Amino acid sequence: MDSTPAKPRTQLDRDSWIAAATDVLAEEGIAGLRVEVLAKRLKVTKGSFYWHFQDRRDLLLAILTQWRDGRIRDIVKQTKAAPGEELAQIYHVIEVYSANRSRRGMMIELAVRDWARRDPDAAAIVAEVDETRLRCARELFLACGVPPQEASSRCMLLYAYVFGVSLMIYDNFDNDVARLKQDISDLIACSRSPRTDHTAV
């Protein structure tokens, strides 16, 4: 009929496997990431898997490095700010990394961090990502005129909050979550007085 690459005959490459595996990681965690389950999801058998990967560990390490590269690319992008826009950019970072924005991204993040608690390789990757993120965010605070020591404290608080809040279940605590999160953003970004006017931007 046509020669357009409509369906490349389910020809899978390494990246397809990694992408699908990352989906499973987000949904089921590292322990639920089994090659036979993954193969079933891709509608092939594990004969295909062991063509593209040496073993399960090979896939896992590929997931890690790809995740790291994506996260580092993202943070340097998110922390670039035009002069004068640095404070607004901090608010933007908090907003972007808050759980609801990209639920999938946070699920991966949490799965990787849980993984890193028992796997040295994963821990090394997380360490790289954290260091890069902290340094990038710190630059932003410094550009806002925050003193060095305090810049370190605030960017650490920023990331700890972002990850921690996505671990909590607080449906019945406050009925105005939006305002709650806004207040917290103020505390992290620029709390000098309790009621900061953060009409940022």
Added chain:
Amino acid sequence: MDSTPAKPRTQLDRDSWIAAATDVLAEEGIAGLRVEVLAKRLKVTKGSFYWHFQDRRDLLLAILTQWRDGRIRDIVKQTKAAPGEELAQIYHVIEVYSANRSRRGMMIELAVRDWARRDPDAAAIVAEVDETRLRCARELFLACGVPPQEASSRCMLLYAYVFGVSLMIYDNFDNDVARLKQDISDLIACSRSPRTDHTAV
């Protein structure tokens, strides 16, 4: 030789199993909590396990409820403060729940929360614990004279920070972690100006 209860013949009861299971949960996570592994650790066979428990799920639910009860008992204890000591108590809570104080407790905490991301029963337990903790901590802030809305924000930030920071790997970021954590405690507890004098107590 003697009739003292030196070795009760390895007679295990339900609580012994739950205690050992909680250890495994802390070390290996919910996915690594297998009944045969647990039995081996207790030097018995799973024949014993299935005497005390209906199935694996029975054990898991027992772990959850016991964890909840312990955590709720602990938080009401930690948030009791003599009049005038409320601010110091807030610092104490931050200190106590920071990862290094009781590494084991935090490992269990993180394991349960990761578990709760895929299990509704675990999620319900975490919701109970979170609500209790937030309300208790909120009372402390209110007793410090913090306005209601802000009290909600600060106690939420407190817990999110505590859990989040134990997920991060920041060895190479700052060489004075103690001071970093002190600064963050200030931001959470009483930041009105960036350099608050928190010579609390």
Added chain:
DNA sequence: CGCCATCCATACTGTTGCGTATGGTTGAAT
């Protein structure tokens, strides 16, 4: 002493999953 309830060991079945071996299919180059 003998009986019964408690507690555990042993021995099975069935399932899931990792990894390997080997053969089949497909498309592109010669």
Added chain:
DNA sequence: ATTCAACCATACGCAACAGTATGGATGGCG
């Protein structure tokens, strides 16, 4: 058209694990 490399299916062995069935040991009590 033949051939070869890339890609996948099938079929195997092996281990870990959930759960069941059943029998053995132990201790208190009538």
